[in-house]
Amino acid sequence: MIDRRLHVLKTLAEHGTVTAAAAALHLTPSAVSQQLRLLGRDLGVELLRPEGRRVRLTPAAHIALRHADALRLQWEAARAELAQQGAGPRGVLRLCGVSSALATLAAPAVARLRTAHPLVEPLLVEEESGECYRLLLAEEADVALVLPGPDAPPVTDPRFEQTPLLTDHQDLLVPECHRLARPEGVPLGAAAEEAWIVKARDNDTHPLVLAACAAAGFTPRVVHQVKEWYAVSALVAEGLGICLVPRIVPLPRHAVTRVPVTGAPAPVRQLLTAVRRGSAEHPLVRTGLEALREAASAHAPGA
Structure with a gap:
């Protein structure tokens, strides 16, 4: 429902160059440039302005990005509310994270999910934290177990809800x-x-x-x-x-x-859970987060 080219524009704004954005998106630089040209044409505005060997986002691009964050939040909230009309959590729950967190936290969490919610089908993917955020935005993951670091967005990033899980x-x-x-x-x-x-x-x-x-x-x-x-x-x-x-x-x-x-x-090191902002109340996502918190409690001081 949300134009994925807005995600391409956001990635360019974060990384500063078409080449770096293309690498982060696993696209070619020409594909990134073409998508943004087409998005600008469809919106009827100029999104990029050449500046030497780089490009600069125009004021119109910044307006588009501001509304893109609001649209994504509203869409996630709508999906969560619609899913709550069902009988309970069901479907594929995709969790990604660093290997140690998957082994120690996600594995027991998934075991509990399979017993308590047989209609939930967990899918685990091992990735470093920076890639986990990309998977969330690409809707290839629903919950991420991540470590804050140089490749992680700040906690104020409007696209994510990041919550401390375990020290x-x-x-x-x-x-x-x-x-x-x-x-x-x-x-x-x-x-x-x-x-x-x-x-x-x-x-x-x-x-x-x-x-x-x-x-x-x-x-x-x-x-x-x-x-x-x-x-x-x-x-x-x-x-x-x-x-x-x-x-x-x-x-x-x-x-x-x-x-x-x-x-x-x-x-x-601080382990966090990250989800797309607005999705935390989706029954699948909420169930996954609860299972992870329960698994983390076994490693809390004095447990």
Whole structure:
């Protein structure tokens, strides 16, 4: 019901160039330019104005974007209200998120959903947080489990409702016989001279590690770029480096030790739920969010 070309215009406004917007949308730059030309023609206004090798949004484009946010909100609210006329939640519920959140939170939430709501068909997709927001806007996902970071929109973004779900502490992961393998914990600064394992690209964990280490007064010396936790744990067990590991992440039986990080600020990551604004009261979405909150409560302090 909402012209998808408005989403293309919004993406261009966020990323600044046609090339960057095309990459974010998984389109070609020519396809982005053509869609916006056609949208301007249909609206009877000029949306873009060349400015050197870039383009600038016109005042008409900003008016269109302001109304697009209102239209999307109204449409989501209408769909939610219409769905509430049914007998209960039913249909496909698409959840996306980072792997650790899917394993620890989405998996038990989906198990509960299948028992309590047999007419709900959950579908899980693993993606990094930036891609999860794109999936929400493309209506390829209904609920996202995300981490705030450089690729995430601000909480004030009118397209999303972002709600804190869980504060997840991070521990040092070191070999069993490592000098830092102390059950009482160590300050993060004690690991300043260690070799680190973390993948830089397409990895929500990387900016969290950099921020935590910077707060502790050092920049980590990254020697291996590995992302998947089983592989990271195997490398740590062999003495190839250390890492920060979220406390909710289940680890294999490698010869490794989790070490609490003492002192302040404690390295934590905030897990959020994100949905399209206006959709939270849709029976499917509401049921999914309730199941995720119940799963997260098992990991709350004192649980």
